Amino acid sequence: MNKVYFIGAGPGDPDLITVKxxxxxxxxxxxxxxxxxxxxxxxxxxxxxxxxxxxxxMTLEEVIEVIIEGVKNNKLVARVHTGDPSIYGAIREQIDILNKNDIECEVVPGVSSFTASAAALKKEFTLPDVSQTVICTRLSGRTPVPEKEDLEALASHKASMAIFLSVQMIGNVVHKLSKHYKINTPIAVIQRATWEDQKIVLGTLKDIAQKVKEAGITKTAQILVGDFLGDEYSLSKLYDKSFTHEYRKGK
Known part of the structure; x- marks a missing residue:
């Protein structure tokens, strides 16, 4: 029998799917x-x-039926998901059923919308003396979020944050973030990152909700928040001329 490949198609730009x-x-x-x-x-x-x-x-059952029938007929099946399938990809439920049916699976990673959004902004999530942690999360919606992972609780870390599937509730996002982040904390909303019609809205927690409303953004957008979007940070030790490491002696 052949097998099924779960493929991350990337954020939108056709050139950002992996070669594999x-x-x-x-x-x-x-x-x-x-x-x-x-x-x-x-x-x-x-x-x-x-x-x-x-x-x-299609329903989960319909998707699984197509995959199983195809693989049993020795056909190569490509199950193509957006971004990287390991993040909000709903692949686990498919793979578990396929494993029970002795169908071999392989996951091919892709570029996630949150890294594509940072690239669109030319920003780095992990700046020295600013943040060395990235939190990927979402607000509760039709799919609930565990109470311990409520956005307000996560905001207490003041880390760099990428918020998925929540732009339609931007007011609630701002309310929860403002419990811990300063009101002038920079925030960006990127709709359809890397697509030809990509749209970027920049602001702070104080004004982003109104700006997003004026831009008419209600879905398919990534919310990035944190001081990594600002301009104050320390230089990396990696290229510091006085810093010694395995490949270079400090001067």
């Missing part, structure tokens, strides 16, 4: 992609005679 991921899409016999989020240009490289399924309108 693209090669698998190119030779796959069956392509199942998350059509509500994955840029359709990414799967244009598929074989003309491959079977194509848009999972946006």
């Amino acid at each position: 991921g693209r090669k698998l899409v190119e030779k796959a016999d069956i392509v199942i992609y998350a059509g509500s989020l994955v840029n359709p240009q990414i799967i244009e490289c598929r074989k003309a005679d491959s079977e194509l399924y848009n999972s946006a309108g």
